[in-house]
Amino acid sequence: MPDNTFSAMRQSIVDGAPDTAANLAQQAVAAGTSPLDAINNGYVPGMHEVGEQFAKGQMFLPDMMASAEAMRAAMAVLDPELKKVGTERPLSGVVVLGTTKGDIHEIGKILVGTLLTAHGFRVHDLGVDVPGEKFAAKARELNADIVGVSALLTTTMRNQRGVIEALEKAGLRSQVKIMVGGAPVSRRWAEEIGADGYAKDAMSAVDLARELMQQKSAIAEHA
């Protein structure tokens, strides 16, 4: 596949153009291009560029949401092709996400889930008002690598501690990394409750999730 096609794929992500992204994916499939090549050389570099531009303040959250939608559209075409040839996109990790008990706000969590998915994580979103036990049960069921707990209110962020306690009680704490976020949450709070990381925004959550996966791999290698 010519470089300019990969370049168009990348641009479709940067532009947040789902139709273009899907069309280019279909053309690639028709032309016999390896779906993994299209992902790794076309679409993933697009997401990386979006992340970089977001970090520089040149792209904004609605742009990023549109890019994630474009990524999803491309993957909807390419995933079945990967399965056909018996390949899978390398999985970045399995994440269980939710908003803590007593809190029904989810905009931040949805952003995080969307971006994690776009960056190759498999995300299971438990929704809002989620008790700690439910996080633990789903983490066990999916053999999750990471649990992400969101809270918007100062009054409900204290329930993030309850999620950590539930994972400890379930005997999962050593296997699962925990990241927390939300408007009132801070790095200091994350440290205080014993979380493994804090992300101040959705893009940082992706970086944090990658870092936590590296930590997990390092631990596994030493084990």
Place this chain on the structure above:
Amino acid sequence: MRPKFDLLGESLIERILEEAFLLIDDPGVRVAPYVVDLLRGAGVTVKDGVAHIPEPLARRLLDLVPRGFCVYDRSGKPAVRYAGDDVHFDPGSSCLNILDAETQQPRPAMSADLVRMVQVAEMLPQFAAQSTAMVCNDVPQEIGDWYRLLLVLWYSEKPVVSGAFSPASLHTLVELLTIEAGGRDALREQPRAVLDVCPSPPLNWSEFASQNLVDLARAGIPAEIVSMPLAGATAPVTLAGSVVQHAAECISGITIHQLAQPGAPIVWGGAPAIFDMRTGKTPMGAIETVMLDVACAQVGKHLGLPTHAYLVAGDGRVIDAQVEMESGMSAVLGALAGINMISGAGMLDFLACHSIEKLVIDAEAIASAQRLIQGIEPRTPSLAVGMFAQTGLQGDFLKLKDTRALFRKEQHFPSTVIDRGFASMDATPDILTRARQRVDELLSTYQRHPLSPECERELIAFAQSEGEEAGLEGLPGILIPAYAPEPGLI
């Protein structure tokens, strides 16, 4: 002439209301099972948890809302009037963290911090009301809401803006207020508190919020709707669109409230904000957030209803020029908008942190805003000619009787927090030092006025009983008088 700040023209207000009435009918408003029968009984269609409220019903119920009401201080004096263009301020509420006075670093707030803040706010005339400003981290989480109110009732005589975190604790809050008032009827006749009720954007009255509306209406305690559309995230990105959503949330809440108890007092209030498209945060100091607050209040005023907004908060993490620029600007605009209760003073870092030092600085901004809305008055028979007749071109205005008689009315004199070149302030050039000194000065002059021994005994016994159930040991922040069941410093 009272100076005024309006953002919306009449025709735009009409369009906003027109669309708000459309929204509460279609797509409707998500409501909890607790109020379904109440709504259906009034002819509202409720399907799959969504109420479709017809405009004529909503308008009829809006007409029943009192156009004004008073909240009383402990002595029974009407200290806050929610009506017309009356403007009052109270500190921000429900904060988990406080900026430590010494280190200026955030740390979890404790009972002692809330007590200090209440005492400082009590001494500042700029605050007509107290708020339950902090959630105390040294009491169990499940009693965090009512424990704040206990401390405020103990240390303050001013009216209180508060709120419950759960249906169960709402009853505890109401019980505390009832004990303090001397009975349910007394509380109903002279409410000491206004309690906040928050819909979840967009257009969702959760089980807790629905129940809160109904229970407060029936208890006769004024409710204050705190609608929080986040423009671009949980509400339309346009400011006008978010104002429509705010109006729809308020009107639907008022519908539920007035069906529960026609004529019960309720406030058209909110804490709307823009959603920062770079960070996902909700900047309370952004000018667009202030515009939302002012516009939302203007719609409420157009309907003749009591109003509330969340302003005088800054977004920086320390007390600095940014935080005070944001806080001062919104204090002035909120006052010019004639909003009845303006909450938020003392808060910074996107409402995540409170500061007593900031509270005393904000009090100065508020005092300036209060002076501003007094406007310019003709205080003498002639504006200047009479005074010139006395002093001629000599210009000895300082000697004139009029000068001595009127300068205190004309000029506001800030406290030593504001540097006006006062000689004694030479040694303290920075505002944080002056704010700390002011806090110390206010705390040293604060004197607690006890409630009646019977009332105190009852409050303590009730709080101890409720607290023990939650595992609370003693009553942090309260020095229990000798007559109480368990004397001593707790």
